[in-house]
Amino acid sequence: MLPFNNGFASPLWHNGPIPGGLYNFPGHNGPASQPKKDYGVQRASQPITTGTSVVGLKFDGGVVIAADNLVSYGSMARFQDVQRVFNINNKTVVGAGGDFADFQCIKRYIDQKIIDDMCYADEYEMKPKSLYNWLTRILYTKRSKFEPLWVDIVVGGVEDGVPFLGHVDLRGRSYQDDVIATGFGKHLALPLLRERTETGKPIGRDEAIALVKKCMEVLFYRDCRASPNFTISVCTKEKAEILGPFKVSQNWELAKSVEGY
Amino acid sequence: MSSIGTGYDLSASQFSPDGKVFQVNYAAKAVEKSGTVVGIRGKDCVVLAVEKIITSPLYEENAASRIYTVDKNIGLVLSGLLADGIKLLSIAREEATNYRMQFDRTIPLKILNERLSAYIHAYTLYSAVRPFGAAVILASWDEVNGAQLYKIEPSGSSFGYFGCASGKAKQQAKTELEKLDLKNMSTEEVVKNAGRIIYQVHDELKDKEFKLELSMVGKEVDGLHRIEPSIWYEMAIEAGNAAKKEDDSDNEV
Numbered sequence: 001m002l003p004f005n006n007g008f009a010s011p012l013w014h015n016g017p018i019p020g021g022l023y024n025f026p027g028h029n030g031p032a033s034q035p036k037k038d039y040g041v042q043r044a045s046q047p048i049t050t051g052t053s054v055v056g057l058k059f060d061g062g063v064v065i066a067a068d069n070l071v072s073y074g075s076m077a078r079f080q081d082v083q084r085v086f087n088i089n090n091k092t093v094v095g096a097g098g099d100f101a102d103f104q105c106i107k108r109y110i111d112q113k114i115i116d117d118m119c120y121a122d123e124y125e126m127k128p129k130s131l132y133n134w135l136t137r138i139l140y141t142k143r144s145k146f147e148p149l150w151v152d153i154v155v156g157g158v159e160d161g162v163p164f165l166g167h168v169d170l171r172g173r174s175y176q177d178d179v180i181a182t183g184f185g186k187h188l189a190l191p192l193l194r195e196r197t198e199t200g201k202p203i204g205r206d207e208a209i210a211l212v213k214k215c216m217e218v219l220f221y222r223d224c225r226a227s228p229n230f231t232i233s234v235c236t237k238e239k240a241e242i243l244g245p246f247k248v249s250q251n252w253e254l255a256k257s258v259e260g261y
Numbered sequence: 262m263s264s265i266g267t268g269y270d271l272s273a274s275q276f277s278p279d280g281k282v283f284q285v286n287y288a289a290k291a292v293e294k295s296g297t298v299v300g301i302r303g304k305d306c307v308v309l310a311v312e313k314i315i316t317s318p319l320y321e322e323n324a325a326s327r328i329y330t331v332d333k334n335i336g337l338v339l340s341g342l343l344a345d346g347i348k349l350l351s352i353a354r355e356e357a358t359n360y361r362m363q364f365d366r367t368i369p370l371k372i373l374n375e376r377l378s379a380y381i382h383a384y385t386l387y388s389a390v391r392p393f394g395a396a397v398i399l400a401s402w403d404e405v406n407g408a409q410l411y412k413i414e415p416s417g418s419s420f421g422y423f424g425c426a427s428g429k430a431k432q433q434a435k436t437e438l439e440k441l442d443l444k445n446m447s448t449e450e451v452v453k454n455a456g457r458i459i460y461q462v463h464d465e466l467k468d469k470e471f472k473l474e475l476s477m478v479g480k481e482v483d484g485l486h487r488i489e490p491s492i493w494y495e496m497a498i499e500a501g502n503a504a505k506k507e508d509d510s511d512n513e514v
């Protein structure tokens with residue numbers, strides 16, 4: 001079981017001068033008590049290996065989250081078979097965008113938390129809202145230390161029979177909505193999804209999956225960091241399941257009609 | 262123990278002239294006083310069962326339980342001093358966590374057993390500490406290694422078993438276990454035998470009340486360690502009560 005102050009917490013005072021370190025006490029030889037000549041430490045200030053958009057949608061009785069299977073290294077399509085949607089348990093799912101290494105780090109802590117919960121043997125499980133809230137705290141703490149975990153996480157699931165969909169980002173900002181997309185999906189997928197949700201009619205499971213698949217197709221065509229292979233996670237009251245991998249059926253006939261480049 | 266009071270039992274770091282470390286023997290004695298616990302390894306499951314002696318009716322039903330979960334598919338049962346055992350439990354959980362953080366998979370029971378044994382053994386080496394007055398039984402099941410069962414004594418020595426017992430009626434339970442063909446036993450039979458043995462070895466004259474505690478890990482429970490899973494637990498109690506009734510009617514004749 002992890003101690004209370006796990007890897008995300010650290011001493012209250014660090015990276016600064018030692019208390020009294022800036023003052024020359026009489027009888028104490030000079031140089032030893034001089035402040036050190038380096039000015040703090042440097043940390044990664046940008047993501048390295050990244051996943052692109054994650055798309056999430058609430059439907060009648062559940063939630064669907066989709067992401068493609070690509071983890072890029074800059075503009076290079078470096079890792080082409082990496083699943084970015086995960087079932088945490090049978091009522092909670094997450095999708096990860098942003099720095100994938102940072103997400104893997106968080107994922108390890110979530111997995112251990114699930115096991116810690118099992119050890120209590122009280123039949124309680126992590127629910128989507130709890131995970132969502134916990135993530136905001138972790139991410140906000142890290143950003144407050146000027147070492148943010150560069151992630152964009154979509155949390156979904158079903159809590160007490162009600163679908164839940166939320167988004168947490170690298171600063172610990174968070175919001176809940178019926179439709180959520182990260183990265184390029186914010187520009188390209190959200191309008192497509194909203195077009196449907198704003199009709200106000202209930203969306204069925206199959207329709208939701210079809211909608212999200214359409215979004216992944218559009219994203220593949222227009223987002224240069226997207227891949228045609230993607231995975232979908234569907235969470236209903238009964239269970240959480242991973243569907244796929246699917247492949248966008250590509251049609252580049254339209255390329256002939258593009259002019260003026 | 263004729264050598265008690267000769268002064269060689271005051272420290273865990275001193276041998277007696279006839280080659281014993283008395284502190285370790287005393288720890289074993291503490292285990293012998295505790296309620297009986299058994300671990301039974303079947304074809305694709307391990308069942309842990311405890312005769313939890315209820316020393317006062319004022320306790321809640323689930324007070325002072327002796328079976329715990331260490332990891333998804335690892336169960337641990339304690340006999341001896343409960344407080345000592347709980348410390349070992351937290352060490353076991355810590356080892357399991359550290360292993361997962363390093364290697365991103367569940368700790369193999371063989372490794373957990375080695376690490377916990379080493380820890381327990383270290384407490385038999387120095388005068389500043391005393392040995393743990395508890396024995397632990399570890400159980401796990403997974404697709405690759407199948408069912409596994411280990412027992413660690415207060416001395417830190419440990420072995421893998423098909424069936425093992427500890428506590429008051431250790432001998433009696435072992436005799437019962439030896440009669441069984443454990444290697445090929447189905448989960449249902451293992452559970453029933455576990456219930457039966459605990460009910461049979463319970464001494465109604467010396468200890469009045471007891472509660473059967475039972476846990477299992479194996480194929481039939483999705484490879485998870487589950488404490489008192491309802492259907493199986495009832496099955497064990499039923500088998501226990503049936504065995505007790507049979508014993509009673511034998512006595513009447």
